[in-house]
Amino acid sequence: MREFDITIVGLGPAGGTLSNLLAMHGFSILIxxxxxxxxxxxxxxxxxxxxxxxxxxxGITKDFLKYTIINKGTKFVNSREKVILDWPRPKKITDNGWYPSYRFHQPDLEKQLRKKLKKYKKVFIKQNSEVKKITNSKNHVDIVYTNTRNHKEYYxxxxxxxxxDGANSLIDNFFIIFY
Ligand SMILES: Cc1cc2nc3c(=O)[nH]c(=O)nc-3n(C[C@H](O)[C@H](O)[C@H](O)COP(=O)(O)OP(=O)(O)OC[C@H]3O[C@@H](n4cnc5c(N)ncnc54)[C@H](O)[C@@H]3O)c2cc1C
Incomplete structure (x- = not known):
């Protein structure tokens, strides 16, 4: 059975961002x-x-920045187009060194996160892999996942x-309370 430092379930924006941050520190990661x-x-x-x-x-800002728009604000309207919330965002660089609000197209971000992950030799991305069961032990976690194409089971x-793994997280169901 293969062993990794960290397994990340789900490669949306949250999984992609966390994987990049952890990969920078040299961990072996299975996504x-x-x-x-x-x-x-x-x-x-x-x-x-x-x-x-x-x-x-x-390290994705250089490429990703060209796919973003500096956002000057957002108006929330109801079905009769009456403004129910006006939320202006000043176009002024903050103490963080960036503008307070950016708009983006989610697939562009996901592409950038994945492109960066490919540079790490200890990061393994497995698509079509659905996690079915996790078993927590004192020093490790055992994971069962299936290939969604051939339905073969892997450990x-x-x-x-x-x-x-998003809003309907499976991992949530395995929440453990330590005494
Ligand atoms: C119609 C719609 C509109 C939205 N609009 C907005 C918006 O305007 N602003 C906003 O901030 N958010 C919006 N959201 C929420 C948006 O989806 C999230 O902000 C964002 O995608 C969350 O990222 P995430 O990485 O947490 O989860 P997700 O992007 O959902 O990624 C989770 C990943 O986990 C994988 N996964 C799930 N279960 C398993 C499993 N058992 N095994 C293996 N993989 C698994 C999925 O395939 C998926 O790739 C919207 C969502 C929807 C559906």
Whole structure:
């Protein structure tokens, strides 16, 4: 059975960002995602200067910046187009060194995160891999996942596992309370 330092379940923006941050420190990382690629439609549309700072640490800002728009604000309207919240964002660099609000197209971000991950020799991305079961022990986590194409079952072990598997997280169901 192969062993990794960390297994990350889910390669959306959260999994992609965390994997990059951990890979920078030399950990061996297995990333499992059940889809065959990233989701091609936009969902998240905005992030702020703190998040840009994280992207700066990862080293994707140079390429990613050209896919962003500095956001001067957002108006939230109801079904009759009446403004219910006006949220202006000053176009002024903050103490974090970036603008307070950026708009983006989520697939562009996911592409940049994956491109950067490919540079790390100890990062292994497995698409079409759906995590089915995790068993927590004192010193490691055992993981069972299936290949969504041929339905074959695989077993891996890692020191840590992080759930980045979105709103309907499976990992949530394995929450453990330490006494
Ligand atoms: C219609 C729609 C509109 C949205 N609009 C906005 C918006 O305007 N602003 C905003 O901030 N957010 C929006 N969201 C939420 C948006 O999806 C999240 O902000 C963002 O995608 C969350 O990133 P994430 O990495 O946490 O999870 P996700 O992007 O959901 O990624 C989770 C990943 O985990 C994988 N996964 C799940 N279960 C397993 C498993 N058992 N085994 C292996 N892999 C697994 C999935 O395949 C997926 O790739 C919207 C969502 C939807 C559906």
């Amino acid at each position: 499992l995602d059940r889809e065959k690629s990233f989701y091609p439609l936009p969902r998240a549309v905005h992030f702020d200067d703190e998040i840009m700072r994280v992207f700066q640490t990862i 891996v072990r890692s020191k840590y596992l992080v759930g980045c």
